[in-house]
Amino acid sequence: MKYVDEFRDGERAAILEREIRALAPRLPRPPGRALQIMEVCGGHTHAIFRYGIEAMLPPELELVHGPGCPVCVLPMGRIDDCVAIAERPEVIFTTFGDAMRVPGSRKSLLQAKGDGADVRMVYSPLDALALARANPEREIVFFALGFETTTPSTALTVLQAEADGIANFSLFCNHITIVPTLRAILEGGDVNIDGFIGPGHVSMVIGTTPYDFIASAYRKPVVVAGFEPLDVLHSIYLLLRQLVEGRCEVENQYARVVPNAGNRTAMAAVERVFETREFFEWRGLGSIDGSGLRMRDAYAAFDAERKFAVPGLRVVDPAACQCGEVLTGAIKPWQCGIFGTACTPEAPLGALMVSSEGACAAYYRYGGVPAAAGARG
Amino acid sequence: MCLGIPGQIVALDPQHAALATVEVAGVRRAVNIACIVDDEHPPASTLGEWVLVHVGFAMSRIDAGEAALTLALLTELGEAQAEIVAMQQSGPMQ
Amino acid sequence: MNGVAVHEASRRLGTIHVPSVTLAHGGGGKAMRDLIDDVFVRAFANDHLDVGSDQARFDLAALAQYGERLAFTTDSYVVDPIVFPGGDIGMLAVCGTVNDLAVGGATPLFLTCSVIIEEGLRVDTLRTIATSMAVAALRAGVCIVTGDTKVVERGACDKLFINTAGIGVIPAGIALDIGTVRPGDVLIVNGYLGDHGATILAARGDLAIDAPIESDCAPLGDLIAALLRAAPRTRFIRDATRGGVASVLNEIAVASGIAIEIDESETPLRAPVKGFCEILGLDPLYLANEGKIVAAVPPDQADAALDALRAHPLGYDACAIGRAWAGEAGRVTMRTTFGGTRIVDMLVGEQLPRIC
Numbered sequence: 001m002k003y004v005d006e007f008r009d010g011e012r013a014a015i016l017e018r019e020i021r022a023l024a025p026r027l028p029r030p031p032g033r034a035l036q037i038m039e040v041c042g043g044h045t046h047a048i049f050r051y052g053i054e055a056m057l058p059p060e061l062e063l064v065h066g067p068g069c070p071v072c073v074l075p076m077g078r079i080d081d082c083v084a085i086a087e088r089p090e091v092i093f094t095t096f097g098d099a100m101r102v103p104g105s106r107k108s109l110l111q112a113k114g115d116g117a118d119v120r121m122v123y124s125p126l127d128a129l130a131l132a133r134a135n136p137e138r139e140i141v142f143f144a145l146g147f148e149t150t151t152p153s154t155a156l157t158v159l160q161a162e163a164d165g166i167a168n169f170s171l172f173c174n175h176i177t178i179v180p181t182l183r184a185i186l187e188g189g190d191v192n193i194d195g196f197i198g199p200g201h202v203s204m205v206i207g208t209t210p211y212d213f214i215a216s217a218y219r220k221p222v223v224v225a226g227f228e229p230l231d232v233l234h235s236i237y238l239l240l241r242q243l244v245e246g247r248c249e250v251e252n253q254y255a256r257v258v259p260n261a262g263n264r265t266a267m268a269a270v271e272r273v274f275e276t277r278e279f280f281e282w283r284g285l286g287s288i289d290g291s292g293l294r295m296r297d298a299y300a301a302f303d304a305e306r307k308f309a310v311p312g313l314r315v316v317d318p319a320a321c322q323c324g325e326v327l328t329g330a331i332k333p334w335q336c337g338i339f340g341t342a343c344t345p346e347a348p349l350g351a352l353m354v355s356s357e358g359a360c361a362a363y364y365r366y367g368g369v370p371a372a373a374g375a376r377g
Numbered sequence: 378m379c380l381g382i383p384g385q386i387v388a389l390d391p392q393h394a395a396l397a398t399v400e401v402a403g404v405r406r407a408v409n410i411a412c413i414v415d416d417e418h419p420p421a422s423t424l425g426e427w428v429l430v431h432v433g434f435a436m437s438r439i440d441a442g443e444a445a446l447t448l449a450l451l452t453e454l455g456e457a458q459a460e461i462v463a464m465q466q467s468g469p470m471q
Numbered sequence: 472m473n474g475v476a477v478h479e480a481s482r483r484l485g486t487i488h489v490p491s492v493t494l495a496h497g498g499g500g501k502a503m504r505d506l507i508d509d510v511f512v513r514a515f516a517n518d519h520l521d522v523g524s525d526q527a528r529f530d531l532a533a534l535a536q537y538g539e540r541l542a543f544t545t546d547s548y549v550v551d552p553i554v555f556p557g558g559d560i561g562m563l564a565v566c567g568t569v570n571d572l573a574v575g576g577a578t579p580l581f582l583t584c585s586v587i588i589e590e591g592l593r594v595d596t597l598r599t600i601a602t603s604m605a606v607a608a609l610r611a612g613v614c615i616v617t618g619d620t621k622v623v624e625r626g627a628c629d630k631l632f633i634n635t636a637g638i639g640v641i642p643a644g645i646a647l648d649i650g651t652v653r654p655g656d657v658l659i660v661n662g663y664l665g666d667h668g669a670t671i672l673a674a675r676g677d678l679a680i681d682a683p684i685e686s687d688c689a690p691l692g693d694l695i696a697a698l699l700r701a702a703p704r705t706r707f708i709r710d711a712t713r714g715g716v717a718s719v720l721n722e723i724a725v726a727s728g729i730a731i732e733i734d735e736s737e738t739p740l741r742a743p744v745k746g747f748c749e750i751l752g753l754d755p756l757y758l759a760n761e762g763k764i765v766a767a768v769p770p771d772q773a774d775a776a777l778d779a780l781r782a783h784p785l786g787y788d789a790c791a792i793g794r795a796w797a798g799e800a801g802r803v804t805m806r807t808t809f810g811g812t813r814i815v816d817m818l819v820g821e822q823l824p825r826i827c
């Protein structure tokens with residue numbers, strides 16, 4: 001596959017691996033710990049585990065998996081709201097696949113479907129709109145979640161619905177934004193992160209300038225990275241170069257997809273349909289100011305929160321849950337007291353075990369495996 | 378939020394200016410191209426282009442030049458490594 | 472004994488005169504007789520299908536010609552949609568059960584066919600499925616010898632459910648056992664992976680993806696017999712259905728107490744299946760197959776095994792994907808094309824497309 005296979009090339013990977021190892025001895029050493037680089041995106045977490053990238057890095061360097069998984073951070077109370085809407089007989093509740101298994105306080109959407117609610121998986125909000133067109137007697141609700149990567153597609157779908165006069169379509173909006181999240185991590189007191197692998201597809205929409213404050217105010221280098229394993233390894237190399245050379249900048253490794261200025265059309269659509277909430281609840285992280293979006297009054301007719309009565313309750317995370325500490329890089333997944341025991345992919349307690357992109361689920365599934373030399377006889 | 382795949386626009390929708398068909402390794406899907414068209418790049422100009430597809434939307438045109446540049450940089454790194462190894466192996470200076 | 476002869480009916484077969492199946496067709500009376508005759512007997516016609524009896528009967532001595540032990544299995548088929556590119560629920564119901572016998576080294580011989588039909592199913596559709604089953608049975612060398620028909624109210628089942636049970640006979644000297652795989656053994660598959668799973672997902676329509684992929688549904692008795700002739704010390708064979716190749720590898724690793732490492736560059740995937748998986752964020756190793764086996768073969772017989780598979784139409788693309796080794800018991804790992812290694816774990820729940 002073009003633009004994919006070339007960026008999974010093992011030979012170039014080996015080149016980068018050697019460069020990174022050559023840089024390792026020259027890295028600044030924080031006292032008492034390894035150098036820690038945080039990747040923010042669930043997609044990067046997935047790539048790192050799926051390709052065994054962590055094992056290719058020298059011991060002086062550790063990767064920390066940040067909160068960039070919009071499925072993982074869905075609070076239980078919001079899932080309860082989704083289930084309440086889905087259980088209405090006139091509603092067809094549409095959602096992305098990975099959101100279906102997130103547990104609410106009573107049940108997940110998948111369980112609600114098993115109990116008779118009309119919950120359907122879609123690949124695109126456009127498919128939800130098509131369902132609305134095809135089923136004029138039903139109310140179609142789309143579970144809109146995701147960071148800035150996905151928000152434009154939801155916004156454009158609403159604009160299309162408006163243009164076509166479709167009245168039986170609405171969104172349950174859980175879109176979140178990355179910058180307040182990054183700020184919250186950097187403000188969080190004991191920050192043991194020395195550099196960031198920036199979110200490539202969020203940046204495709206918002207550009208690279210929103211991260212300037214990380215380099216200028218917090219003095220941490222940022223490299224905006226693509227999602228193929230070569231992109232991730234290359235970005236780590238570029239970060240290490242910055243650290244060794246004493247530079248502190250925002251670099252764009254993913255220039256083939258990310259325009260530094262972002263995408264004007266996408267951002268304009270978002271601006272037209274959505275506005276920022278004062279604060280928004282994140283599972284495991286508590287509330288973060290200005291991190292969530294809601295629909296503007298002009299689009300109230302497409303807002304499922306206004307169309308349907310929902311419980312709107314805040315459900316507290318289980319006491320044993322240490323997702324917040326893993327999400328900010330304070331502890332590693334396996335250092336959580338219930339990792340692999342009370343909290344497993346089959347019976348997840350916390351956000352990070354629920355989605356396959358969560359750090360804990362990824363670690364549980366893929367593990368950290370040194371090259372199995374014995375197999376090649 | 379991150380899952381995007383490069384695909385090629387192989388057909389335009391005659392009835393909807395914002396819709397096109399994208400192909401990934403022989404698999405096809407309808408996508409919305411609103412994010413990649415503007416006055417300078419009308420829908421017709423997208424035919425044959427490679428784009429990044431996310432949840433049914435073409436979000437960015439892939440810059441072939443930048444892709445080639447990134448790969449070339451890595452190849453150069455490899456050549457520089459090989460040179461250093463060759464120098465080290467050629468023995469101490471007399 | 473297992474040829475399907477063109478059968479002259481010993482009595483006149485009934486015919487069905489309505490376009491859709493009704494509750495009456497499950498009522499035990501003439502309507503049911505007509506349905507069974509017109510749809511199933513007509514399609515399955517063979518010497519053993521004696522509709523007048525409550526059971527099919529066989530000479531034990533005749534069975535014993537085929538070997539020493541009886542193999543007996545059953546499976547129910549509830550796939551949606553019931554017709555898809557490359558096959559249908561009927562073909563699956565025959566091939567799936569035949570394959571469950573064949574992977575144990577048995578020669579598959581006889582099948583039952585029980586159907587549960589949702590009221591309102593079109594008779595044409597049922598005929599298509601029955602014909603499909605007949606063709607698959609002929610191809611597999613088995614006879615469908617007895618069965619059952621039920622009709623349930625609309626909504627009580629989804630269009631059509633089929634259960635098939637099968638018996639076969641295992642020749643002397645074959646002792647395939649999941650617990651006998653040892654370090655050094657080679658793991659072989661007979662061709663492209665994930666075709667069936669991808670086809671079904673695409674065919675459900677809710678993803679609106681147009682993929683030029685077909686199910687790989689096929690009867691593997693003949694292929695497996697050829698494999699066992701060429702590599703008689705094969706340890707174990709399993710068909711990689713639900714959960715895909717990854718699940719079978721995990722089952723083997725756990726049961727035999729060994730580790731397995733596979734090589735991503737050796738796992739054969741068709742380009743559209745890869746593309747389909749990339750779009751949705753699915754892992755093809757976990758997608759179902761209906762015409763693929765995983766075989767664990769001792770290293771000195773691996774080449775012979777591969778040659779035999781590749782000489783067969785259902786094994787042209789056979790390849791060795793990995794090896795068992797004396798690592799952590801029960802662990803399956805994959806060396807990626809990128810050079811790293813990752814764990815290939817047991818599937819938890821159903822694989823769902825993701826957006827992250």
